[in-house]
Amino acid sequence: MYLKIEETIVKLITEAFQKASDRDLLPPVSLPPIELQIPRDNAHGDLASNIAMKVASQARRPPAETAKVILSLIEPELNQDTEIVRIEADPRKGFINFTINPSTLHEALRVILLSPGQWGESKAGEGKTALLEFISANPTGPLTVAHGRQAAVGDVLANLMKKAGFQVDREYYLNDRGRQMKILGSSVYLRRRQLHGEELDFPGEYYQGEYIINLARGIPDDLPVAEGKKFSELSEAEAIEYCGSYASTILLGMIKEELRDFGVKMDGWVSETELVAAGDVEKVLGELAERGSTYEKDDALWFRASSYGDEKDRVLRKSGGDLTYLSSDVAYHQEKYGRGYSAILDFWGPDHHGYIARLKGSMEALGLDPGILEIVIVQLTTLYEGKKKLSMSTRQGEFISLRQVLDEVGKDAARYFFVRRRKESHLDFDLELARSQTNENPVYYVQYAHARINSIFKKYTEKTGLDLPEFGQVDLAHLREPSELEVIKKLILFPGLIESAALTRQPHLLPAYLEDLAAIFHSYYNQHRVIGEDPEMTAARLALARGVQAVIAEGLDILGISAPDSM
């Protein structure tokens, strides 16, 4: 809807410049692309153009003067039936300001009312596919708060991209082999022996958390393991391996349960073990070698990462023969490329940023377009309880898990707080605030607007004994109050906001928008009564409220948060 108005304005301006030069009012100019902006101060109209400043030197006169000429050529064409009803020229800087016809706004609102829940959809990503890989935590312990934020950012971005027309898949990469898994097995094994009364040192590099002891408790001596053998009959090496796979299976189950409670649904799970077993890793190492991107040094196999923008070369196969994490990651990402996605997004913590160059470099070395692979770095979260900073030392094993946060504040508040700030910003997450049912809590502020509107509807049907009107058929022309038009203008911005949040990978724009919209509505609510004497006016205002409710519901749905009917 906004786009159509913008086209109209661009056309009016372009024609005006043509006329101006035809009539010798201005010298001929070659117009740069005409950009429209929404003025911060609504005394400046609904849309503004800075074109007079852009062409100042070409037109050889001050911007304000050019603006005046353009104004005089456009103004006569405006009337109550055009999309634009008013145009002004700013005498100081030279902006040209346009005011939209209320009937244009009413028609936009009607579109929302006719297909609620779909207003935010756009075609920006039409025909494009995207794969978002996030969390991908080793199944060696509970998910952390850092994973929680990555999950929320990744999941919401996936929803946003879907709204913007992309076909989206979510995936979890399971790093279920290698060194970390060995350490997990050993940690559980050692704890188990300690439980059996042995006095043993527990090395610092082992997993320290309490959960390891609980896992160890779950393995009795007579537990039947492979081929009729009992656990107590295994050799030490077999026992450690068994402990590892036993623990990771349980931990993976916990992770899956946690994701479900957090409202994240993965479309795929890719196992590193299976990737290696299928020979994908050896195959990609062969390809890199063929392309001359690897070499042997000190008994290890190296990738020439420094030829692709990394600061140094990287090891693919250690001198002992073990593969590094990088090799399977290269294979995995090559496999992702093979699936033909237009965009491949990985969500990582800031501690992995040094890894970007080598991974993108490896794709380039394989002849793939590194531009398709986007690494999204999501900054860390510090938990607070009011003013008190909570300890999150992983080494001590006393970090706060995502599970604890979920139990404390619930899914809605947790997701909301995780995406509320720019992903580049370090996040301070105050549990006390997220838990509080007060006006300080922005989640409730937005949800309350939704519930409040529902309450108006309920009141209306109770009071009048009538059903709600057919919103798409209501005469909206009664909505003429500035605050009513303000609400509609905000609703109109929604699809563009979704599109921009999706394309710039900035999910935090959505909560900010919803808080704005809720504020505009709460203010309107306190200023005007929806249910009044005049049935037509009441119907129009109910329709306006319905429009707000539909957009808030759609926005909350994208955030993966409930839209309560009452609070």
Place this chain on the structure above:
RNA sequence: GCGCCUGUAGCUCAGUUGGAUAGAGCACCGGAUUUCUAAUCCGGUGGUCGCAGGUUCAAGUCCUGCCAGGCGUACCA
């Protein structure tokens, strides 16, 4: 040392492709409910946009240098 991120009100943070007088919430002060939910609203106090240059008609936004904080700089992931 080098690389990435950050630096905006007392606190937590927004700030669109560079645009008009830098915004919000919290905190603090003062108000609003015989009527649709006060988890709301209205008003007020509060700023060298880290510092210094540069580009531009116009810089919180772009460029350069510096300062401060976080993270990284493994044959760990």
